Amino acid sequence: MTLDARQVAEAIGPLSHARSMPAGVYTDPAFFAAEREQVLLAGWIFLARDDQLANTGDFRTFETVGGPVALVRGDDGALRAFANFCRHRGSLLLEGSGNCSRIVCPYHAWGYRIDGRLQHAPDMNDAIEFDKADNGLVEVRLETWAGFVFITYNETAVPLIKTLGDLPQRMQSHRLHEMRCTWTITLETHCNWKLILENAMETYHTGVVHRQSVGAQQSRTLPTVGDWHCIQVTSGRSIATLPGTPPPFDPIAGLDADAQQGTYFAVLHPALQFAIAQDCMWWLSVTPIAHDHSMLEIGGCFPADVIAAEGFAANAAPYYERWEVVGREDVGILEKQQRALGSVAYTPGRLSWRDDQVQAVTAWVLERLPEHVRTGQPAG
Ligand code: FES
Ligand SMILES: [Fe+2]
Incomplete structure (x- = not known):
């Protein structure tokens, strides 16, 4: 070029x-x-307004320049952004927007809590040293200002x-x-x-x-x-x-x-x-x-x-x-x-x-x- x-x-x-x-x-x-x-x-990517996800379990999904992202309001009231893929073989997890109490993968039904922790992984008993604690959803750095929710894929980005x-x-x-x-x-x-x-x-x-x-x-x-x-x-x-x-x-x-x-x-x-x-x-x-x-x-x-x-x-x-x-x-x-x-x-x-x-x-x-x-x- x-x-x-x-x-x-x-x-x-x-x-x-x-x-x-x-x-x-x-x-x-x-x-x-x-x-x-x-x-x-490298920069901060706007996703949504905080008030668009008012309640526990509210979620919205986004196509970003870094791939699909899900924004989810946890039981603790915190908003988290997750890379929207399953930790088993990578299926998209959430689509559109709505409210959920768990996140269940549509492929082989691994189930995640809304804070991203892996809760159920059926038929994984033979997988040596497989620990659910290591297989939660991948969180993306998130910061908000005045109700505007942003993420970045850049761990060293300056604060929003x-x-x-x-x-x-x-x-x-x-x-x-x-x-x-x-x-x-x-x-x-x-x-x-x-x-x-x-x-x-x-x-x-x-x-x-x-x-x-x-x-x-x-x-x-x-x-x-x-x-x-x-x-x-x-x-x-x-x-x-x-x-x-x-x-x-x-x-x-x-x-x-x-x-x-x-x-x-x-x-x-x-x-x-x-x-x-x-x-x-x-x-x-x-x-x-x-x-x-x-x-x-x-x-x-x-x-x-x-x-x-x-x-x-x-x-x-x-x-x-x-x-x-x-x-x-x-x-x-x-x-x-x-x-x-x-x-x-x-x-x-x-x-x-x-x-x-x-x-x-x-x-x-x-x-x-x-x-x-x-x-x-x-x-x-
Ligand atoms: S890809 Fe999600 S459970 Fe298999
Ligand atoms: Fe114009």
């Missing part, structure tokens, strides 16, 4: 001279393999809170920990994962791609500390409903002056987006599957007291409609972009000042790849 070193230098250089990334950054399976190892598996930098402080007045998830949708997307993140970091396209829905928007870039980037789409009202539908819910009490000015669109590396409005918050979680294939899950959260109030379901419906419509509009344009990036005649085009965070998001990824991947120069 080779990227043109001059093209890479132009893509990460000063914005007034910069061009888009070389096409291989989005189209090359070998580049994707390097990203998977160096960036995606460190990667968040000043994000918690910036979003403090939204009291995200008091929010609950009320809706999710998953969109299959035939494009590279970074195109989805780049798209979230500019309002250059909104008046075109979303002319029938949210329409033209203006945004400003905010300085950040940590592994995140942020723009704020400026608007005195929440933009989490379409322009023709005034938001039914009041702004969150006590929002700071900055937060009152609009909606934060953030990318938390490697592959999570937040959209945090004056009255609610949304996550857009990208699961990269291949260089040209990703899954996008959109989840919506409102403050717990808003959800508890009468009429919530009817009032929330226009929000769900807005995020689905806009999400599908974005997926449509990104699939067109991915197809065209495959042209052998493609050359990177110039960037606008409105593309500053498009550039920043993918430059962050490139910086974390070994030099020979970035530049096509031999390793060493």
